[in-house]
Each structure stands twice: as structure tokens, then as C-alpha cells.
Amino acid sequence: MNELVSKAQKAKELTGLLGASSTEEKNKALVKISKALLSQIPYILKENQKDLDAGRSNGFSEGLLDRLMLSETRIKDMASALTQLAELDDPVGGVTFEDTRPNGLKLKRVRVPLGVIGMIYEARPNVTVDAASLCLKTGNAVILRGSSSAIHSNKALVHVIHLGLLESSIPKEAVQLIEDTSRETAEKMFKLNDYLDVLIPRGGASLIQSVVEKASVPVLETGVGNCHIFIDDTAEHSMALDILINAKTQRPSVCNACETVLVHEEWAKLHFSSLVNSLITHGVELRGDDHAVRLDSRIVNATEEDWATEFLNLTLAVKIVTSVEDAISHINKYGSKHSEAIISENSNHVEKFFTFVDAAVLYHNASTRFTDGFEFGFGAEIGISTQKLHARGPMGLEALTSSKYIILGNGQIRS
Amino acid sequence: MNELVSKAQKAKELTGLLGASSTEEKNKALVKISKALLSQIPYILKENQKDLDAGRSNGFSEGLLDRLMLSETRIKDMASALTQLAELDDPVGGVTFEDTRPNGLKLKRVRVPLGVIGMIYEARPNVTVDAASLCLKTGNAVILRGSSSAIHSNKALVHVIHLGLLESSIPKEAVQLIEDTSRETAEKMFKLNDYLDVLIPRGGASLIQSVVEKASVPVLETGVGNCHIFIDDTAEHSMALDILINAKTQRPSVCNACETVLVHEEWAKLHFSSLVNSLITHGVELRGDDHAVRLDSRIVNATEEDWATEFLNLTLAVKIVTSVEDAISHINKYGSKHSEAIISENSNHVEKFFTFVDAAVLYHNASTRFTDGFEFGFGAEIGISTQKLHARGPMGLEALTSSKYIILGNGQIRS
Numbered sequence: 001m002n003e004l005v006s007k008a009q010k011a012k013e014l015t016g017l018l019g020a021s022s023t024e025e026k027n028k029a030l031v032k033i034s035k036a037l038l039s040q041i042p043y044i045l046k047e048n049q050k051d052l053d054a055g056r057s058n059g060f061s062e063g064l065l066d067r068l069m070l071s072e073t074r075i076k077d078m079a080s081a082l083t084q085l086a087e088l089d090d091p092v093g094g095v096t097f098e099d100t101r102p103n104g105l106k107l108k109r110v111r112v113p114l115g116v117i118g119m120i121y122e123a124r125p126n127v128t129v130d131a132a133s134l135c136l137k138t139g140n141a142v143i144l145r146g147s148s149s150a151i152h153s154n155k156a157l158v159h160v161i162h163l164g165l166l167e168s169s170i171p172k173e174a175v176q177l178i179e180d181t182s183r184e185t186a187e188k189m190f191k192l193n194d195y196l197d198v199l200i201p202r203g204g205a206s207l208i209q210s211v212v213e214k215a216s217v218p219v220l221e222t223g224v225g226n227c228h229i230f231i232d233d234t235a236e237h238s239m240a241l242d243i244l245i246n247a248k249t250q251r252p253s254v255c256n257a258c259e260t261v262l263v264h265e266e267w268a269k270l271h272f273s274s275l276v277n278s279l280i281t282h283g284v285e286l287r288g289d290d291h292a293v294r295l296d297s298r299i300v301n302a303t304e305e306d307w308a309t310e311f312l313n314l315t316l317a318v319k320i321v322t323s324v325e326d327a328i329s330h331i332n333k334y335g336s337k338h339s340e341a342i343i344s345e346n347s348n349h350v351e352k353f354f355t356f357v358d359a360a361v362l363y364h365n366a367s368t369r370f371t372d373g374f375e376f377g378f379g380a381e382i383g384i385s386t387q388k389l390h391a392r393g394p395m396g397l398e399a400l401t402s403s404k405y406i407i408l409g410n411g412q413i414r415s
Numbered sequence: 416m417n418e419l420v421s422k423a424q425k426a427k428e429l430t431g432l433l434g435a436s437s438t439e440e441k442n443k444a445l446v447k448i449s450k451a452l453l454s455q456i457p458y459i460l461k462e463n464q465k466d467l468d469a470g471r472s473n474g475f476s477e478g479l480l481d482r483l484m485l486s487e488t489r490i491k492d493m494a495s496a497l498t499q500l501a502e503l504d505d506p507v508g509g510v511t512f513e514d515t516r517p518n519g520l521k522l523k524r525v526r527v528p529l530g531v532i533g534m535i536y537e538a539r540p541n542v543t544v545d546a547a548s549l550c551l552k553t554g555n556a557v558i559l560r561g562s563s564s565a566i567h568s569n570k571a572l573v574h575v576i577h578l579g580l581l582e583s584s585i586p587k588e589a590v591q592l593i594e595d596t597s598r599e600t601a602e603k604m605f606k607l608n609d610y611l612d613v614l615i616p617r618g619g620a621s622l623i624q625s626v627v628e629k630a631s632v633p634v635l636e637t638g639v640g641n642c643h644i645f646i647d648d649t650a651e652h653s654m655a656l657d658i659l660i661n662a663k664t665q666r667p668s669v670c671n672a673c674e675t676v677l678v679h680e681e682w683a684k685l686h687f688s689s690l691v692n693s694l695i696t697h698g699v700e701l702r703g704d705d706h707a708v709r710l711d712s713r714i715v716n717a718t719e720e721d722w723a724t725e726f727l728n729l730t731l732a733v734k735i736v737t738s739v740e741d742a743i744s745h746i747n748k749y750g751s752k753h754s755e756a757i758i759s760e761n762s763n764h765v766e767k768f769f770t771f772v773d774a775a776v777l778y779h780n781a782s783t784r785f786t787d788g789f790e791f792g793f794g795a796e797i798g799i800s801t802q803k804l805h806a807r808g809p810m811g812l813e814a815l816t817s818s819k820y821i822i823l824g825n826g827q828i829r830s
């Protein structure tokens with residue numbers, strides 16, 4: 001039997017036991033893994049170096065190398081995230097509905113683990129530890145499939161996770177890495193409905209697109225963020241600038257960064273040059289519609305594709321709009337249903353924006369950069385859902401659970 | 416543009432307006448449709464007769480013809496279900512999470528419609544009215560794709576629904592029927608991610624399987640029920656018989672009927688013949704494992720396939736098991752994760768069964784036939800989910816909603 005199927009089968013066999021594991025047992029495992037990480041820093045760095053060397057000789061960009069790189073600090077951060085996770089409430093077993101029916105049946109709906117989770121991700125070794133620990137905390141078994149460019153790092157991290165698990169009562173097969181990083185194996189994973197309960201892709205738009213298109217296993221779609229900020233006619237000048245600069249430049253490579261600013265024409269009349277000045281000072285390159293280009297010659301013409309692009313760098317699309325309705329219809333046409341903000345002092349416009357924009361997270365007078373499980377107070381995050389089923393927006397521990405109805409009777413039959 | 420895409424596009428354009436419709440407007444539409452159904456009974460019956468005639472000449476079974484058939488009583492029942500639905504609480508707008516973060520951001524998560532729902536179903540015209548009304552109540556647009564064998568009935572029912580909607584403020588395009596019932600069009604619908612937010616298949620195992628395998632639009636998997644009843648060693652004799660007879664024979668063609676009984680060998684020693692007598696008296700045909708066949712020669716040998724089959728008739732598989740663990744492992748191997756019951760007076764065994772059986776609904780000392788939105792007190796049901804994401808078990812109105820985070824700030828930026 002091949003590696004994927006035999007590991008997936010093993011994971012499935014464990015689901016009952018993992019679901020029945022106590023919060024204490026799971027937390028102990030997390031703490032043991034945290035300790036194992038701290039004690040194995042030199043080994044992890046040595047293995048990570050192999051991936052970095054290969055990446056460099058394959059001409060990886062600095063950004064990509066940075067995501068791939070582990071350091072003593074980064075490993076210590078992972079270790080401390082694990083002990084923090086151990087302190088969070090365990091959602092498993094929580095009762096989300098209770099009722100006694102007229103016929104005496106007692107109904108209860110309780111949270112249970114999803115079962116076996118397949119993670120498919122790119123060259124970010126931190127996802128290995130993140131995903132493994134969140135799945136452990138929620139009693140799920142996880143099958144990790146990272147990219148070939150991080151294979152040494154991932155193998156080392158999973159080895160260290162297993163060292164931790166061996167000192168706990170949780171079997172090490174709760175966390176398994178698929179070492180065969182071929183595309184064929186990934187595509188087999190998409191169709192492994194007999195063993196996997198859900199697939200979570202983490203990475204760029206094309207990876208996520210491919211999983212959504214090809215998978216028959218249910219998918220939790222995460223992450224692509226083509227986020228907009230709409231500066232309304234009544235927007236307070238300095239607040240609008242501060243929020244836009246923050247959302248665009250504080251960390252441009254992440255999904256909750258701003259990719260297009262929509263500026264109300266009335267506001268633009270008074271403040272457009274100061275906005276453009278400030279953006280250019282922060283190194284932002286602007287691509288605009290005809291109206292924006294007319295207002296400021298430092299802006300180059302945007303293409304149709306630019307409106308739909310998640311730039312993930314310091315490029316920003318700019319469009320002058322005539323109304324809140326105009327802004328809403330642009331966002332619903334080009335947005336990726338992630339995070340959208342309105343800067344306005346007009347409560348009718350805010351209400352309209354909240355009602356008609358179709359996205360996971362909507363902001364009034366705040367930066368889109370807050371869309372994040374930690375900023376939301378969830379204490380953890382497995383990704384940001386941009387789909388509508390199951391979970392929307394930042395997904396914390398609860399998103400990694402399903403439910404079960406438990407019904408107590410005393411002989412009831414249906415008439 | 417073809418029918419499917421143009422209707423799907425129209426549906427998507429309506430989502431904002433439908434999401435913003437008040438509960439009163441939606442309820443008024445439901446009442447108007449109810450009235451339209453009552454006033455159009457002769458027309459509906461005449462159109463339904465065309466489908467019945469075609470079905471008969473195509474050699475449809477009596478069971479299939481019965482599902483296809485409408486009658487004055489059945490139409491009146493539909494009409495009264497609509498007025499009852501109008502009286503239920505509207506989940507849209509409900510707040511499911513609220514928090515104020517240390518930085519002053521006010522977070523709120525509210526229920527919103529899913530958007531556009533694609534229903535794919537077989538020759539049951541009642542699903543047309545059911546699905547349309549549940550989607551209307553929850554502010555969703557719906558694209559209905561029924562089977563060709565019910566096309567006259569479905570066209571008539573959607574025409575009547577439109578008559579009702581024309582007397583309300585809800586646009587008639589909230590409910591649209593795809594009149595092209597070709598397989599190619601259905602398969603295009605599976606991939607219409609740009610317009611559809613979710614697909615709900617309703618029908619037999621092969622229809623559901625095909626949607627799950629081929630769709631890239633997220634699917635709410637419903638319905639296949641290979642349900643088991645486990646009679647433990649301590650099961651009370653007459654209770655076990657009553658529950659099994661009810662679960663198997665009260666309505667054998669539905670998904671929550673029992674398909675396999677697992678009998679503890681100790682219980683079988685005392686009560687097996689009386690169980691078999693009672694089942695045979697009720698017209699049940701038994702297929703058993705070697706042990707069961709040895710105990711009673713009226714039982715024929717079951718094939719491997721029988722254990723995995725949803726018979727939907729009076730056939731029942733019978734297996735003698737040695738323990739609750741044995742029963743659990745059989746259920747987890749062959750079950751469809753729908754509804755599973757244990758009849759027992761041993762609370763440890765019940766606890767074990769509840770913990771380790773992986774299914775949407777678990778019963779102690781009650782019939783599996785109760786897995787139903789109305790029996791659960793939800794007042795409505797769009798189907799029974801056998802998957803783990805989004806909703807599990809009977810899906811009422813809440814299962815037809817997603818959520819949106821609404822965040823109020825006063826200039827917050829991320830540091």
C-alpha cells in the first residue's frame with residue numbers, strides 16, 4: 001500500500017481514541033512538544049539549512065526564502081505558541097443545543113472533532129507546527145502535505161513533534177507527514193473521501209484554486225484577500241490616511257492587506273493629492289482608473305486585471321467612485337469576500353455598506369489588517385475562511401470541530 | 416447566454432436585496448404563495464398528470480409514481496406548510512458572537528443568507544416547494560434543478576410560486592427552475608462557483624455521490640442512511656422488539672429507517688427466535704451472518720455488499736456480535752454516519768457507543784426514525800446532513816445561513 005493511503009488509514013483508525021482523549025492529555029502533549037522543540041533547535045536549524053541552500057540554488061526570491069527560514073527566535077516563538085494553546089479552552093464536548101421533546105426524548109448537540117484533517121500547504125514550515133498543534137488540541141488526526149522545498153524542515157519538525165508525543169498518551173500517528181511531495185500524491189489526497197473528513201489548503205491563490213476545483217473531500221477554503229478600503233465623502237481626512245497607509249504598507253504580503261482604495265469623488269476634490277503624496281512617500285506604486293489618473297499624473301493606468309489582483313506587495317489600485325452604491329458594486333464584482341472597510345461619518349452609508357457588501361469581515365473606520373484569529377481574541381487560527389459554509393473569517397479552534405446529536409429515550413417509537 | 420448561466424447570474428444579482436428583505440416581506444411572500452397553491456390546484460394536478468402518464472408508460476415502479484404524484488391533499492399540505500414556515504423565527508440577522516477588544520474594536524458576528532443555493536433533486540415535486548420556501552424564508556435565491564420525469568409538475572409549481580411572489584415585494588427571480596434537465600447542464604451547475612454559493616443534492620445515493628465527486632461548488636451532502644440498531648446483552652426484550660420493528664417497518668423507504676440489526680450473542684441466546692418471529696410477521700426478509708443463519712434457518716446468508724446497503728425496503732441485515740466494541744467497529748466500517756441506536760440498560764456501554772460511533776445522530780433506547788427536522792423541533796428541514804462541515808443531522812433554517820463579522824472602529828490601525 002502506498003504511503004498516503006496507509007497513513008490516512010492509520011489516521012482514521014485513531015479518530016475514536018483522539019476524540020475521547022481528555023483535555024488534560026491533549027494539553028500535556030502540547031507542552032511536551034513545546035519542550036521537544038526547544039531541546040532540538042540545532043537539529044531543526046541544520047535540516048532547515050538544507051532547504052534554504054536548495055532554495056537559494058533554485059533561485060528562490062528573498063520573500064520566499066524568508067518564509068522558509070527558521071531561526072532560534074522563530075522556533076522559540078513556536079514553542080511558546082504551543083504552551084499558550086494548551087491554556088485555551090477545549091471546544092470538544094461543548095454542548096451547543098439542548099431540548100426535551102414533547103415525547104420525552106432528550107436531545108443534546110455536542111462538539112466533536114472533525115476526524116481526519118488534510119493540510120495542503122506551501123513552503124512555510126511554521127504551518128507544520130501550527131496545524132499539528134491546532135488539530136491535536138481539537139482531537140483531530142492530521143495528514144500534513146507541505147511542499148517539496150520545505151521537506152527537510154517538515155520532516156525534522158514532525159520528528160520533533162513525535163518526540164513530544166512519545167512522552168504523552170497521544171499516539172504519534174495523530175500527526176503524520178506525507179513525505180512524497182509529488183503532485184500526483186497531492187491530487188490523490190484531494191479524492192480520499194474514505195479517510196479524510198476535510199481538506200484545508202494554505203497558500204497562494206493557485207494552490208487554493210486547484211484544491212477547490214479538484215477535491216471531492218469537503219474543503220475549507222482559506223485566504224485569498226483582495227481587500228478594499230472605501231473612503232466616503234464624509235471620511236475624516238487624517239483617519240482615512242492613517243488607515244489606508246496601515247492597511248497597505250504595514251505588512252503588504254499578507255491576505256488582509258489592502259489592494260484597492262475606492263475614493264469618493266467629493267472627498268477626492270479636497271484630499272486626493274495629500275493621499276497620493278502620503279502613499280508615494282510610503283513607497284506605494286499606484287494604478288488608477290481614468291479619473292484618478294486625470295487627478296494625479298503620478299498614477300499609471302490600471303488594467304482590468306489589476307482590479308481583481310491580490311498584489312501582496314506595495315502596488316495599490318485606485319478608483320474614484322461617485323457613491324457608496326458604486327463602491328459596493330465594485331467590491332462585490334472584484335473582491336474575494338475577505339475583508340472590506342468603509343471610512344465614513346455617514347451612518348446610512350455605513351449601514352448600506354454592511355448590508356450589501358458580501359464578505360467575511362466588514363469594518364467601519366478601522367484597518368482591514370485586524371482580520372486575524374489572535375486579533376479577534378480566538379487565541380489561535382488555522383486560516384481565514386473566504387467561503388460561506390461551516391466557518392467564515394478567522395477560524396479558531398471551534399472551526400476544527402463538528403457536532404453529534406446525542407438522544408436519550410426510554411423506548412420511544414415513531415407513530 | 417444559456418439558460419443556466421443567465422438564471423444563475425440573475426439570482427446572484429438579487430442576493431443583496433434578498434438579504435436585506437425584512438422578515439415581514441419574506442413571510443408575506445410565503446403566505447401569498449400558499450394562497451396561490453390553493454387557488455391553482457386543478458392546474459397543478461393537470462400538469463402533474465402529464466408526468467404521471469409519462470412515468471407509467473416508461474414503466475416507473477409504484478413507489479416512484481407515488482413520489483411523483485400530487486393530490487389535492489398533498490397540495491393543501493404544501494400550502495399549510497408554507498403558512499407554518501411563515502410563523503417560524505427568521506434566523507437572518509441573529510447575532511452569534513459579540514466582543515469588544517482591548518483596542519476598542521467592537522466585533523459582532525451576524526447570520527446572513529448563504530446567497531445562491533443550487534438544489535439538485537429527483538422526481539419529487541414536493542422538494543420544489545419545500546426548497547423554494549425554505550430558501551425564501553432565509554433570504555437566499557434558489558436555482559432548482561429537478562428531474563426530467565417531474566418537469567411538468569415542477570414548471571407548474573414554479574409558475575404558481577411566481578404568481579404568489581408577484582403579489583409580494585420579493586422579485587420572482589428569487590426562485591428559478593432550470594427547464595433544461597440534461598445531464599450536461601446539471602454537470603455545468605456543479606462547477607458554477609462564480610454564481611452558486613452551495614449545492615444541495617436531494618435523492619438517491621448515486622445522485623449524491625455524483626455531486627460530491629464532481630462539484631467544485633461547496634456541497635451540503637444529505638441523506639444516505641445505512642442505519643443500525645444494536646441490541647445489547649442487557650436490552651429490555653419488548654423495548655428492543657418495539658424499537659426495531661418501528662425503525663424497520665414503519666416507513667422502510669426513508670433514510671432514517673433501520674437497515675442492519677446487530678444483536679449481542681447473550682441477548683440472542685434468550686430472545687433471537689422471538690425477534691425473528693416478530694420481524695417475519697411484519698413482512699421483513701432477513702439476511703444474516705453465519706452465526707445468525709445457524710441460529711435461525713429462516714435467515715439467508717448476507718453478502719459483503721448487504722452490510723453496506725441502504726435497502727429502503729423490508730430487507731434487513733442481521734449480525735450477531737460479541738460486544739459493544741464489536742458493534743461499534745461494524746457500524747464505523749459500514750455505516751453512512753446518519754443515525755445509530757443502542758438498546759441497552761448498561762450505561763458504560765451506552766457511553767462507549769456515544770463516544771466511539773461516528774454518526775450525525777446517536778440514540779439510546781429510541782427508534783432511529785426520529786432523525787427529522789420536525790421531530791427535532793426545528794419546524795422545517797432542507798435535508799439531513801451526513802457530512803461533518805457546516806451542519807450535521809437534520810438541517811433547519813439556520814443551516815441555510817452563513818455569517819458576517821461587522822466591526823466598528825474609531826480609527827484603529829494595527830501596530
